[in-house]
Amino acid sequence: MRNSADLPQLDAMDRAILGELQRDARLSNVDLAQRVHLSPSACLRRVKALEDSGVIAQYVALLNPRAVGRHGTSYTIVNLESTQPAKLEAFEQAVKATPEILDCFYVAGANDYLVRFAYRDAEDLERFHAEVLPRLPGVVRSNSMLVLRTVKKTTALAL
Numbered sequence: 462m463r464n465s466a467d468l469p470q471l472d473a474m475d476r477a478i479l480g481e482l483q484r485d486a487r488l489s490n491v492d493l494a495q496r497v498h499l500s501p502s503a504c505l506r507r508v509k510a511l512e513d514s515g516v517i518a519q520y521v522a523l524l525n526p527r528a529v530g531r532h533g534t535s536y537t538i539v540n541l542e543s544t545q546p547a548k549l550e551a552f553e554q555a556v557k558a559t560p561e562i563l564d565c566f567y568v569a570g571a572n573d574y575l576v577r578f579a580y581r582d583a584e585d586l587e588r589f590h591a592e593v594l595p596r597l598p599g600v601v602r603s604n605s606m607l608v609l610r611t612v613k614k615t616t617a618l619a620l
Contacts (some may be wrong), residue, residue, distance in 0.1 A: 469514040474499065476620040478507055479516070483617040486520045523616060531579035534608040535586060539574040541599040549573075551598040561593055 471479070477497040481488060488496070494504035511517045526534070541548055549567070556565045556576070564577040580586040586607075594603050 469511075469516055471516070471620065475507060475511060475516075478504065479511065479620055480617075482508075482517070526579045530581050532582065533580045533586065534611075535578045535580060535589070535605045536608070537576045537578065537594070537603050537605040538572045539576055539594070539597075539600055540602040541573050542601045543599060544573060548599045552600070555597045559593060559597070561589060 474497060478493065481493055481496050490505050490508070491501050493508070494501040497504065499507070508517070526532070539552075541552055552574070553565070553567075556562050556574075561578055562576055563579060564575075566575045567573065568575050578586075578589055580589060586605075590603070590605070594600055
């Protein structure tokens with residue numbers, strides 16, 4: 462684990478670049494440079510340094526779930542029979558190999574994991590609960606919360 466002394470130091474220009482890229486990662490370098498008031502070569506050097514340092518982890522296209530037929534979102538709390546390291550590892554490897562699971566977080570407190578799943582309809586949600594969750598190693602209990610309305614959703618980190 463990195464300590465805070467190992468973290469890259471971000472100045473105001475780095476934060477401006479990151480803010481623009483979080484809003485639109487498809488910006489050309491020329492457009493990005495104009496928006497942050499840098500020359501294109503200086504902007505490109507800074508972006509490359511942010512990539513090399515790991516601050517920029519990757520570039521992706523974010524899909525609209527409804528546009529691809531995923532009309533619902535479920536957050537499911539999962540509890541395992543045991544939290545021994547081998548049991549956790551087996552569960553986590555199975556989750557990584559399960560394409561239906563969008564996110565999985567190991568959490569503190571009374572529960573073990575929080576899983577996010579986007580579903581098409583009630584039948585798809587039922588299939589997830591009847592076929593996918595029970596096949597994951599060590600699962601003894603799950604409890605889902607269905608999203609009624611999204612109030613705020615962002616992928617942008619405040620810098």
